[in-house]
Amino acid sequence: MTRIAACQLAPVPDGLAANAELTADAVREALAQGADVVILPQLVTTGGVLEDAEQARAVAVASGHGVFAAWAAACTARQGSVVVGGFCEAGDDGQLYNSAAVVDATGLRAVYRCAHLWDRERVVFAAGSAPPPVVDTAHGRIGVLVNYDLRFPEWTRTAALAGADLLAVPVAWPAAQPGEGGGPDGQLVAAATARLERVAVACADRSGPGWTAGSCIVSASGQLLAAAGPGRSAAWADVDPEASRDKLVAGSSDLWLDRRPELYDRLTAPRSTSG
Amino acid sequence: MTRIAACQLAPVPDGLAANAELTADAVREALAQGADVVILPQLVTTGGVLEDAEQARAVAVASGHGVFAAWAAACTARQGSVVVGGFCEAGDDGQLYNSAAVVDATGLRAVYRCAHLWDRERVVFAAGSAPPPVVDTAHGRIGVLVNYDLRFPEWTRTAALAGADLLAVPVAWPAAQPGEGGGPDGQLVAAATARLERVAVACADRSGPGWTAGSCIVSASGQLLAAAGPGRSAAWADVDPEASRDKLVAGSSDLWLDRRPELYDRLTAPRSTSG
Numbered sequence: 001m002t003r004i005a006a007c008q009l010a011p012v013p014d015g016l017a018a019n020a021e022l023t024a025d026a027v028r029e030a031l032a033q034g035a036d037v038v039i040l041p042q043l044v045t046t047g048g049v050l051e052d053a054e055q056a057r058a059v060a061v062a063s064g065h066g067v068f069a070a071w072a073a074a075c076t077a078r079q080g081s082v083v084v085g086g087f088c089e090a091g092d093d094g095q096l097y098n099s100a101a102v103v104d105a106t107g108l109r110a111v112y113r114c115a116h117l118w119d120r121e122r123v124v125f126a127a128g129s130a131p132p133p134v135v136d137t138a139h140g141r142i143g144v145l146v147n148y149d150l151r152f153p154e155w156t157r158t159a160a161l162a163g164a165d166l167l168a169v170p171v172a173w174p175a176a177q178p179g180e181g182g183g184p185d186g187q188l189v190a191a192a193t194a195r196l197e198r199v200a201v202a203c204a205d206r207s208g209p210g211w212t213a214g215s216c217i218v219s220a221s222g223q224l225l226a227a228a229g230p231g232r233s234a235a236w237a238d239v240d241p242e243a244s245r246d247k248l249v250a251g252s253s254d255l256w257l258d259r260r261p262e263l264y265d266r267l268t269a270p271r272s273t274s275g
Numbered sequence: 276m277t278r279i280a281a282c283q284l285a286p287v288p289d290g291l292a293a294n295a296e297l298t299a300d301a302v303r304e305a306l307a308q309g310a311d312v313v314i315l316p317q318l319v320t321t322g323g324v325l326e327d328a329e330q331a332r333a334v335a336v337a338s339g340h341g342v343f344a345a346w347a348a349a350c351t352a353r354q355g356s357v358v359v360g361g362f363c364e365a366g367d368d369g370q371l372y373n374s375a376a377v378v379d380a381t382g383l384r385a386v387y388r389c390a391h392l393w394d395r396e397r398v399v400f401a402a403g404s405a406p407p408p409v410v411d412t413a414h415g416r417i418g419v420l421v422n423y424d425l426r427f428p429e430w431t432r433t434a435a436l437a438g439a440d441l442l443a444v445p446v447a448w449p450a451a452q453p454g455e456g457g458g459p460d461g462q463l464v465a466a467a468t469a470r471l472e473r474v475a476v477a478c479a480d481r482s483g484p485g486w487t488a489g490s491c492i493v494s495a496s497g498q499l500l501a502a503a504g505p506g507r508s509a510a511w512a513d514v515d516p517e518a519s520r521d522k523l524v525a526g527s528s529d530l531w532l533d534r535r536p537e538l539y540d541r542l543t544a545p546r547s548t549s550g
Contacts (some may be wrong), residue, residue, distance in 0.1 A: 115535055119526040129538060152532060153428040153471050154539040161541060174525075188497060192467035196428050221432060250449075251394040255426060257546065260390055263404060264429040264543045268434060268536050 001238040002139040002166070003010025003116050004036035006215040007227055011047030016059050019045050021068040027074040027083050030234060035120045036078070036089040036139040039204035039215075040085030042147050042172040043098065049074030050088065053096060057125045060090035068103050075105040080138025080202075083110075085204075086146060086170030089113065097127035100144050100170050103137045114146035115155065121148075132159040132167075140165035140241030143199075147171045148205070151190055153196070154267055157176075161256070167193070167240035169203045173212040184214030189229055198247055198255060200239040220244040276513040277414040277441070280310035281490040283503055283510075285483030286322030291334050294320050295342040298360060302349040305509060307358040311414040314479035314490075315360030317422050317447040318373065325363065328371060329330075331399045335365035336437075338386045341380050350380040355413025360479075361421060361445030364388065370401035371548075375419050375445050377410045384410050389421035390430065403531050406440075415440035415516030422446045425464055425478070428471070429542055436473040436531070440516035444469070444478045448487040459489030462502055470497025473522055473530060475514040480549075495519040 007026045011019040022155055023044055030038045045052070045067055061067065070227045071083045074121040082104045089099035089111065097113040102270025114121075132155065134143045142231025149155050150169055159167055190201045200220045207213040207230065214227040217237035225237035247255040279507050282301045286294040298319055305313045318325070320342055325331040336342065346358045357379045363384065364374035367463045373396055374389040388403025389396075407430065409418045418439025425444055434442055448461045454484040475495045482505065490503040492512035500512035522530040 102495070115538060116533055119528045122527075127535070129535075131538070131541060148528065149523070151471070152534060153432055154534070154536075154542060157428055158539065158541045167441065188470055192470040195467040196426070196471070197465055222467065242400050249426070252397075253394045253423065257426060258391055258423070259429070259546065260402070260404075261405070261543050261545060263390060263411075264433065266406060266433045267429060268539050270536060271532070271534065 001240050003036045003238050004039065004166070004202050004230070004236070005030035005033070005037070006039045006204040006217055006235040008205055008207035008213050008215045008233060009041055009044055010206065011044050013047045014059050015047055016061070019047055020030060020070055020234070022138055023067065024074055025086060025149065027071055028077065031074060031081050032077040032269065037154055037166070037168065038081070038083045039168050039176045039202050040168040040170060041204045041206045042086035043088050045087040046172065049112040049123045049165045053124050056096050057090070060088045060096050060176050062090050062092070063101065063108060068101055068108050071103040072105055072107045073227045075103065081105070082137045082139060082142060084142065084144055084168040084170065091126070094223065096124060097128055098146055100146050101272055102133065102144055104137060104140065110144065112144045114149055116148045118148035124178045130209050131162065134159060134162040143167045150193060153193070153239040156193045156197055160199045166201055166239060167199055167201045169201065171203045172206045173214050175210055175212050184212040186212070187214055187216045189225060190216055191218045191222050191224055191253050194218040194220060199244045276515050278309050278311045278513050279311070279314065279441070279477050279492050279511070280305035280308070281314045281477045281492055281503070281510040282483035283480055283488050283490045284316055284507060285481065286319050287321045289334050289337070289384045290322055291320060293547040294415045295345055297416055298342065299345040299349050302346055302358050303352065304348060306353040311353070311356055312417065312441070312443065313356070313358045314443050314477050315358065315445060316481045317358050317361035317445040318363050319445065325399045328399050331363055331371050332365070335363045335371050337365050337367070338383060339377065343376055343383050346378040347380055350378065353546050356380070357412045357414060357417060359417065359419055359443040359445065361448040366401070371399060372403055373400045373421055375421050377408065377417065377419060379412060383447050385419065387421065391423045391427055393423035403490040405413055406437065409434060409437040418442045420444045425461070425468060428468070431468045431472055435474045439474055440519040441514060442474055442476045443477065446478045447481045450485055458488040459492055461487070462489055462491045462499060463532040464491045465491055466497050466499055469495060474519045524550045
């Protein structure tokens with residue numbers, strides 16, 4: 001079993017150094033409490049809402065930044081532990097990205113750039129075009145998405161087909177969008193995704209005024225195992241990577257082998273402008 | 276609003292004439308009770324479990340068969356009404372298909388051949404290769420899938436992108452597969468699909484020993500509006516076709532316009548044999 005902590009944090013607007021400390025503290029604390037995989041929210045290094053590209057550029061960091069070394073140093077305290085956290089990336093191409101880093105004790109393992117930008121994120125960021133990475137770790141194969149990516153079954157399917165046991169998703173869910181089922185709508189989307197993909201899903205949300213603090217962990221069968229809510233520092237749950245590898249639903253019926261990829265070309269057709 | 280009846284039936288094994296009467300009666304009764312759209316189970320014309328192709332061939336019908344004329348005749352009793360039902364199709368190519376017919380008072384509107392065959396269905400049937408039809412009716416645009424198709428997000432997405440307001444799904448859910456959430460697992464899959472695609476989903480299940488009698492109707496927001504269960508003749512609910520056309524989740528974020536089809540080519544890649 002893999003013990004997951006989906007940590008809720010309220011990073012300080014523009015406070016790069018303060019947020020580096022805040023996140024490293026959160027990682028250390030979660031690992032001390034037994035977490036194998038620690039997930040941190042979207043854009044956790046910069047905090048606040050980025051209003052425009054100028055503001056974002058002032059606090060963007062390259063993937064070589066010290067904050068990732070701090071997370072890696074924290075990981076040395078617990079064998080095999082992994083951190084996935086969102087950050088505002090200054091790309092080597094001069095663009096800004098809404099990215100997530102995967103870090104373990106050996107350092108930076110992968111960087112993913114959000115491919116589906118939410119609403120005004122498009123004012124600030126360029127959209128990534130690489131598929132979600134699936135990183136082989138001591139605690140299973142971790143696929144990484146960011147926030148709004150989770151709403152696109154094509155993208156979650158892409159990560160699941162690449163072998164992810166767990167989808168780790170730094171998110172930032174605005175409190176203005178409550179779900180009809182009572183919890184944040186994003187939790188219901190996470191559960192629906194887990195059920196259809198048969199993969200565990202963990203989302204780390206922002207906390208503080210304006211955010212749902214809806215961090216959650218869903219099993220590979222779509223069961224909501226943990227949901228944090230306001231006032232809690234993290235959602236905690238154990239998930240079994242093996243459960244995510246079982247795509248057999250009956251007798252000879254296997255959800256992966258029974259796909260008909262030769263029929264799915266409508267998913268890659270250019271968008272029609274007629275709607 | 277569209278009033279849907281997802282009818283549960285226990286067709287007689289091999290009883291083609293008896294099942295034609297059973298289904299026409301069910302349609303008439305549902306329409307008399309106010310249904311706009313009536314959905315009938317998978318393979319409702321033939322009943323039982325088809326053990327091999329010989330048995331199936333003896334009861335297979337072509338799309339010109341009188342059972343569809345009987346459904347169409349029933350539809351004349353209620354303006355604009357539509358029937359979707361599963362049948363064992365004798366294709367003009369000599370193959371057998373696990374098909375669904377869409378019928379209204381004007382006659383047969385469309386035939387769909389199941390593309391994802393469940394378990395031993397593959398012993399009997401050839402898999403279809405055409406996309407799910409989306410039929411424009413007086414009660415919205417009805418997309419048609421059959422049974423195991425519902426488990427493939429690529430296929431439900433294909434129907435949703437083609438403009439379906441409602442996914443009408445003749446199913447046959449074996450009682451041996453209860454869902455962890457209490458109801459049939461298929462209901463949870465239907466709800467997950469509705470939530471991610473923002474389209475209403477209605478499944479008509481088989482009743483009688485060995486089947487879950489799990490007919491259900493889910494709203495475009497993923498709410499389970501009705502679930503029949505054993506002893507009930509149908510699940511009933513009203514759904515709003517307009518709700519399925521609203522893909523806007525916030526400000527400028529539209530689930531259809533924000534897709535990145537140019538990135539989804541991994542979904543159409545041939546299956547890897549290495550698993």
